[in-house]
Amino acid sequence: MEKYSVRKQIVRMQVSEEGSRREKGVGLIVVIMILAFMLSVGLVLIKTTTTGKKVSANIRYQHQAFNAAEAGFDAAKIAIDGFFADSTWVNFDGLTLTEPDNIDLPTTDGTTINPNYFRCLTDIQILHKLDANGDGSPDYPNVLFFKWPYILDESGDLDPRFTYTAFLIDDEASGGTPDANDVLMVCIGTAGTGSNMTTSRLEIEIAIETII
Numbered sequence: 437m438e439k440y441s442v443r444k445q446i447v448r449m450q451v452s453e454e455g456s457r458r459e460k461g462v463g464l465i466v467v468i469m470i471l472a473f474m475l476s477v478g479l480v481l482i483k484t485t486t487t488g489k490k491v492s493a494n495i496r497y498q499h500q501a502f503n504a505a506e507a508g509f510d511a512a513k514i515a516i517d518g519f520f521a522d523s524t525w526v527n528f529d530g531l532t533l534t535e536p537d538n539i540d541l542p543t544t545d546g547t548t549i550n551p552n553y554f555r556c557l558t559d560i561q562i563l564h565k566l567d568a569n570g571d572g573s574p575d576y577p578n579v580l581f582f583k584w585p586y587i588l589d590e591s592g593d594l595d596p597r598f599t600y601t602a603f604l605i606d607d608e609a610s611g612g613t614p615d616a617n618d619v620l621m622v623c624i625g626t627a628g629t630g631s632n633m634t635t636s637r638l639e640i641e642i643a644i645e646t647i648i
């Protein structure tokens with residue numbers, strides 16, 4: 437009997453030892469789970485913070501590109517006002533962009549969509565098309581401004597990241613009665629360079645106002 441009871445005790449001890457080992461195991465798993473949870477929360481936080489930064493940087497670039505397009509409109513309007521003031525221009529006839537590849541025509545033959553129509557192209561595609569040889573100057577006439585920098589950086593030099601491009605498009609190129617006294621002004625603003633470039637486009641109808 438005694439022998440049996442001792443054995444039983446030993447068995448109990450073993451059981452309780454196993455129990456405490458299991459508790460330790462559970463504790464460890466809980467700790468690991470908490471750590472994993474904290475780690476995942478940390479990862480989510482880091483991801484959210486980085487994404488947030490990216491989004492705010494994108495919004496900032498969008499604003500800067502839009503500001504650049506607006507600056508392009510202001511500069512082009514001042515230049516055109518000057519051309520009319522000194523009679524260099526009398527109307528918009530022959531001063532709109534037609535090259536390359538009939539960029540002002542929505543269709544190639546009246547029915548087939550022209551893939552080179554400026555509204556079928558992204559801003560970056562238009563900029564590349566206008567300067568295919570990449571020397572920084574437009575390869576075609578009738579571009580009022582091409583990638584024109586206008587903001588000074590910290591050292592007082594023009595910052596190449598912020599530019600505007602402006603040209604005129606015949607607003608009746610797609611049809612309608614030609615009117616040389618009105619035209620569509622297209623302004624493309626850029627912020628950033630290379631693959632980090634953000635662009636913005638403005639299309640504004642302008643007309644000659646006769647002051648009597």
Ligand SMILES: [Ca+2]
Nearest residue numbers: 567573574575
């Ligand atoms: Ca060029």
Ligand SMILES: [Ca+2]
Nearest residue numbers: 607615618619
């Ligand atoms: Ca017109």
